[in-house]
Amino acid sequence: MKYFRPITINDYFTISKDVGQQDFTLFAGGTDLIPRYERGHKLPETIIDLKKLPNIAGIKKVGDNIEIGAGTTIEELKNKDLIKTHFNALFQSTTDFGSVQIRNRATIGGNICNASPAGDTLPALYAFNAKLILRNKNGDRTVPIDEFILGPGKTAIKNGEILQAVIIPLSNSKSIFYKLGLREAMAISVVNFAIIYEQTLLTIGLGAVAPTIIKLTGLEKYNIDQILEEVDNAISPIDDIRATAHYRRKALQNMLRFELSKIIKT
Ligand SMILES: Cc1cc2nc3c(=O)[nH]c(=O)nc-3n(C[C@H](O)[C@H](O)[C@H](O)COP(=O)(O)OP(=O)(O)OC[C@H]3O[C@@H](n4cnc5c(N)ncnc54)[C@H](O)[C@@H]3O)c2cc1C
Structure with missing residues (x-):
């Protein structure tokens, strides 16, 4: 198995282009992936670890939206006042999430891309009309979350794309x-x-x-x-x-x- 940890987005695009149609997996916190491999699922030929990519984590206000980087951990979401103030349901979904160790590794992007029907951040993200920014070498596309998740474990992500961020319209509801x-x-x-x-x-x-x-x-x-x-x-x-x-x-x-x-x- 090959393991890559790109430190720029261009590195990521080069690596994903080189591995092409090979069996490769993007890796964020690994809290869904590692237990899967431990249960005996076949390891991919290549793992691309997203943790060191710049600008993939963090929470900021952009105009009338809040932008949450896909690599933002559940613990970071839990501790951010902006989330608690505007999106209480999303905040609450982080409080009983796993354990503190899990929350410190698990990312919101992983929770979305894992596409489990039971993912805890998902009901709030759907209800708050979250959109996802997907990045590929030709630019970005923005997709509503309910068009991105297609079924258990299935998403509309394309080869070579990554989930960059989640955008939610600021809400006072x-x-x-x-x-x-x-x-x-x-x-x-x-x-x-x-x-x-x-x-x-x-x-x-x-x-x-x-x-x-x-x-x-x-x-x-x-x-x-x-x-x-x-x-x-x-x-x-x-x-x-x-x-x-x-x-x-x-x-x-x-x-x-x-x-x-x-x-x-x-
Ligand atoms: C002990 C334990 C307790 C847990 N408790 C909960 C819980 O209470 N609630 C809950 O909802 N979940 C829980 N989980 C599941 C898991 O922690 C979450 O789904 C978590 O958010 C996954 O994030 P991750 O960063 O670890 O994802 P990873 O395991 O790294 O990846 C998950 C999937 O997403 C893909 N992916 C990740 N990031 C990106 C990206 N930026 N772009 C494209 N694809 C990407 C990966 O390729 C993979 O297919 C638990 C897991 C464990 C082991």
């Missing part, structure tokens, strides 16, 4: 994130969701209940029972080692009712 796991820490979500709301807006992002995150918008016109019905119709959970589909449906309904009843006064 209130929001919450809820995660149900099988234990208090180091747990993959059985169900998770983000609710974004203000007087004339209610959007929900739902995780671990379909092959990709489900985003429901325009829910402000409904009462709680109607919202729960919309949710139940939209999801298609499966049985797996963590929970049955039936349990996921029930748990989601109960947790959503609980959270919505704090927001929607009847």
Whole structure:
């Protein structure tokens, strides 16, 4: 196996061009990749480590948006006031994420590109209309997150591209994130969701209940029972080692009712 750690973006493009169609993997924190290899998945011929690329990490305000570098760690997101102030649901999704050791390695870019239906940052990113900047040797393209993630482990990334940053329009809406796991820490979500709301807006992002995150918008016109019905119709959970589909449906309904009843006064 070959290992590269480019220190400029041009180095990265040269290396990715040289390895061409070979079996290569981009490597950020490695917290999804290493356990996968430990479980016996075949190692790729080449690994390209993105950690030393300049400008791949960091959180900044750019005009009416916030730009989060793909290499920003979950711990950095958790500790950034700008995130807590404008995107509470995204902030909350980082607080029960893995452990401090995992959060210090795991990146937001890895959470997105891993495309797990249970990825904890994803419901908030969908609900806040995040867009992704993908970089290739000919320039950048910007893709809404719901067009980028195509299914479990599948994204629209092209050969030679990297996810450079996540762009989220600055928001003053209130929001919450809820995660149900099988234990208090180091747990993959059985169900998770983000609710974004203000007087004339209610959007929900739902995780671990379909092959990709489900985003429901325009829910402000409904009462709680109607919202729960919309949710139940939209999801298609499966049985797996963590929970049955039936349990996921029930748990989601109960947790959503609980959270919505704090927001929607009847
Ligand atoms: C013990 C443990 C606990 C965990 N707990 C949680 C949890 O609570 N919630 C949760 O959501 N996840 C959890 N995870 C999963 C994992 O930590 C996250 O998905 C994490 O965000 C992955 O980021 P990474 O930087 O480590 O990705 P990596 O493992 O480096 O990469 C993951 C995938 O993304 C691709 N990739 C990474 N960066 C880029 C980029 N910039 N451009 C293109 N492709 C890229 C890689 O090629 C790979 O396919 C846990 C994992 C472990 C081992």
